[in-house]
Amino acid sequence: MSRRLAYLSNGAVLLCALVLTSCSRETNRNTPSVRPPVPVVVGKVGTMDLPVRIQSVGTVQPYSTVAVRSQITGPILEVHFQEGQEVREGDLLFTIDPRPWQAALNQARANLQRNEAQLINARLQFLRTSNLFAIQIASQADYEAAEAAYLALQSAVLADTAALSNAQVNLEYTLIRAPITGRTGDLAAKPGNVVKATDNVLVTITRTKPVYVAFAVPEQHLPDIRRRAAEAALPVTAAPPGSTEPPAVGELTFLDNMVDTNTGTILLKATFPNTDERLWPGQFVQAVLTLSNITDAVVVPEHAVQTGQDGEFVFVVKPDDSTVEVRPVRAGVTYEGWRAVSGNIRPGEIVVTDGQLRLTPGARVEMKGDPQPAKGSNSAPGST
Numbered sequence: 542m543s544r545r546l547a548y549l550s551n552g553a554v555l556l557c558a559l560v561l562t563s564c565s566r567e568t569n570r571n572t573p574s575v576r577p578p579v580p581v582v583v584g585k586v587g588t589m590d591l592p593v594r595i596q597s598v599g600t601v602q603p604y605s606t607v608a609v610r611s612q613i614t615g616p617i618l619e620v621h622f623q624e625g626q627e628v629r630e631g632d633l634l635f636t637i638d639p640r641p642w643q644a645a646l647n648q649a650r651a652n653l654q655r656n657e658a659q660l661i662n663a664r665l666q667f668l669r670t671s672n673l674f675a676i677q678i679a680s681q682a683d684y685e686a687a688e689a690a691y692l693a694l695q696s697a698v699l700a701d702t703a704a705l706s707n708a709q710v711n712l713e714y715t716l717i718r719a720p721i722t723g724r725t726g727d728l729a730a731k732p733g734n735v736v737k738a739t740d741n742v743l744v745t746i747t748r749t750k751p752v753y754v755a756f757a758v759p760e761q762h763l764p765d766i767r768r769r770a771a772e773a774a775l776p777v778t779a780a781p782p783g784s785t786e787p788p789a790v791g792e793l794t795f796l797d798n799m800v801d802t803n804t805g806t807i808l809l810k811a812t813f814p815n816t817d818e819r820l821w822p823g824q825f826v827q828a829v830l831t832l833s834n835i836t837d838a839v840v841v842p843e844h845a846v847q848t849g850q851d852g853e854f855v856f857v858v859k860p861d862d863s864t865v866e867v868r869p870v871r872a873g874v875t876y877e878g879w880r881a882v883s884g885n886i887r888p889g890e891i892v893v894t895d896g897q898l899r900l901t902p903g904a905r906v907e908m909k910g911d912p913q914p915a916k917g918s919n920s921a922p923g924s925t
Contacts, residue, residue: 576904576905578863578905578906578907579896579899579900579904579905579906579907580896580906580907580909581856581893581894581895581896581897581900581906581907581908581909582893582894582895582896582908582909582910583858583891583892583893583894583906583908583909583910583912584841584842584845584891584892584894584912585889585890585891585892585912586839586840586841586886586887586888586889586890586891586892587839587840587879587888587889588837588838588839588840588888589837589838589840589879590834590835590836590837590838591834591835591838591840591873591874591876591879591881592831592832592833592834592835592874592876593831593832593833593834593835593874594829594830594831594832594874594876595758595762595766595829595830595832596827596828596829596830597756597757597758597828597830598756598825598826598827598828599754599755599756599779599811599825599826599827599828600754600755600756600823600824600825600826601752601753601754601779601820601821601822601823601824601825601826602752602753602754602755602810602822603723603747603748603749603752603753603822604748604749604750604751604752604753604812605721605723605747605748606745606746606747606748607720607721607723607745607746608742608745609634609717609719609720609742609743609744609745609746610738610739610740610741610742610743611635611637611714611717611736611737611738611739611741611743612711612714612738612739613637613642613711613714613715613738614735614736614737614738615637615638615641615642615715615735615736616637616638616733616734616735616736617635617636617637617638617730617731617732617733617734617735617736618636618637618638618732619635619636619732620634620635620728620731620732621633621634621635621636622634622725623725624725624726624727624728624744625724625725625726626724626725627722627723627724627725628719628722628723628724628725628746629719629722630719630720630721630722631718631719632718632719633716633717633718634717634718634719634725634743634744635716635717635730635743636715636716636717637714637715637716637717637736638715639712639715642708642711642712642714642715643712645708645711645712646705646708646709646711646712648708649701649704649705649707649708650705650708652701652704652705653698653701653702653704653705656694656697656698656701657698657701659694659697660691660694660695660697660698663687663690663691663693663694664691666687666690666691667687667688667690667691669687670683670684670686670687670688671684671687717743719746720746721746721748722748722750723746723747723748723749724746724747724748724749725744725745725746726744726745726746726747727744727745728743728744729741729742729743729744730743730744747822749815749818749820749821749822750814750815750816750818751791751812751813751814751815752812752813752815752820752822753794753795753810753811753812753813754777754779754791754810754811754813754820754826754828755808755809755810756808756809756810756811756828756830757801757804757806757807757808757809758806758807758809758830759805759806759807760800760805760806760807762807762832763800763807765832766793766796766807766809766830766832767796769832769833770793770796774792774793775792775793775830775831775832776790776791776792776793776830776831777790777791777792777793777811777813777828777829777830777831778790778791778828778829778831779791779811779813779820779826779827779828779829780826780827781819781820781824781825781826781827782825782826782827786819788827788829789813789815789819789820790813791811791812791813791814792811792812793809793810793811793830794810794811794812795808795809795810795811796809797809809830811828811830835873835874835881838873838881839881839882839883839886839887839888840879840880840881840882841855841870841879841880841882841886841892842878842879842880842892842894843875843878843879843880844894844895845880845892845893845894846870846872846880846882847897851869852869852871853869853870853871853872854867854868854869854870855867855868855870855882855886855892855893856868856892856893856897856900857886857890857891857892857893858890858891858892858893858906858908860891862905863905863906863907863908864903864904864905864906865893865900865902865903865904865906866902866903867902868884868885868886869884869885870882870883870884870885870886871883871884891908891912893906
């Protein structure tokens with residue numbers, strides 16, 4: 542009897558346990574789950590003046606480059622500069638042996654003096670013959686011979702004068718001077734080398750103050766560039782990659798006359814004073830052309846703008862319950878981490894800048910950090 546009561550007691554206990562387990566599961570199913578808030582980083586919508594800019598990789602080009610050559614043939618006696626030295630227009634660069642050219646000048650001067658003396662004598666002889674011919678003492682042949690000799694010596698004097706001028710020029714060519722102000726490059730001829738006229742490049746001088754920056758932009762920007770350039774000079778900045786210094790400032794001075802059909806781009810050039818020689822010919826730089834400025838543009842942190850199937854949007858945090866809603870926007874230009882947007886969004890609202898992948902419309906969020914307004918924003922810090 543006691544064994545039977547034990548079996549009944551154990552069965553009752555098991556049945557109660559099953560009933561309690563079933564009720565517990567039913568209670569859990571009927572109780573709604575509460576999702577914890579999603580931690581996100583936020584930023585504040587603001588307003589600021591935004592420049593409309595076009596960025597491109599450019600190349601620094603010298604303002605002018607001159608290959609210095611000798612105009613005469615001869616050995617180099619002396620070089621008057623150091624490689625890489627900055628020279629000014631008219632500075633003496635090379636001296637070529639002047640002795641043969643000085644001798645040629647002396648000979649030309651002597652020839653001129655001889656023929657000038659002969660010309661004086663021929664003139665007097667022609668005058669005497671003319672007087673004798675007038676009184677019919679000299680013959681026609683004597684008169685013509687005297688006249689021909691006089692005219693021939695006149696021509697000889699003119700030729701000697703030209704030869705003397707040419708000899709003087711050749712002697713001046715023994716002193717080779719800088720044709721422009723700039724920086725010298727590699728020296729190709731040392732003292733003692735014999736150079737041939739116009740064949741040998743002795744040194745190349747590059748003008749680096751000012752310089753050009755050449756860069757190409759997509760052809761779709763051409764109408765805006767032409768319109769803005771007709772109104773005012775367009776500023777251009779250039780900075781070497783990785784530079785921590787403020788970029789050099791110049792202005793657009795050249796617009797190519799045709800679009801490159803292979804790349805669909807148009808070549809532009811900007812001129813920079815480059816007084817500190819920060820830009821070096823051949824260097825690659827980041828060129829930025831500023832077309833205009835947008836006044837009081839509505840901006841959000843650039844990472845707040847997301848792209849979905851229906852276009853661009855941002856997550857806006859509601860101030861009353863810390864839930865998010867999706868706002869479609871049209872994104873514009875980007876400047877220093879801020880992006881211009883248009884649409885149903887107002888300055889002072891809070892937008893999510895990091896953690897969007899875990900968000901859905903209506904989700905509660907936990908904001909990390911203090912949202913900062915844009916530089917120059919009209920919305921006060923901390924306002925919502």
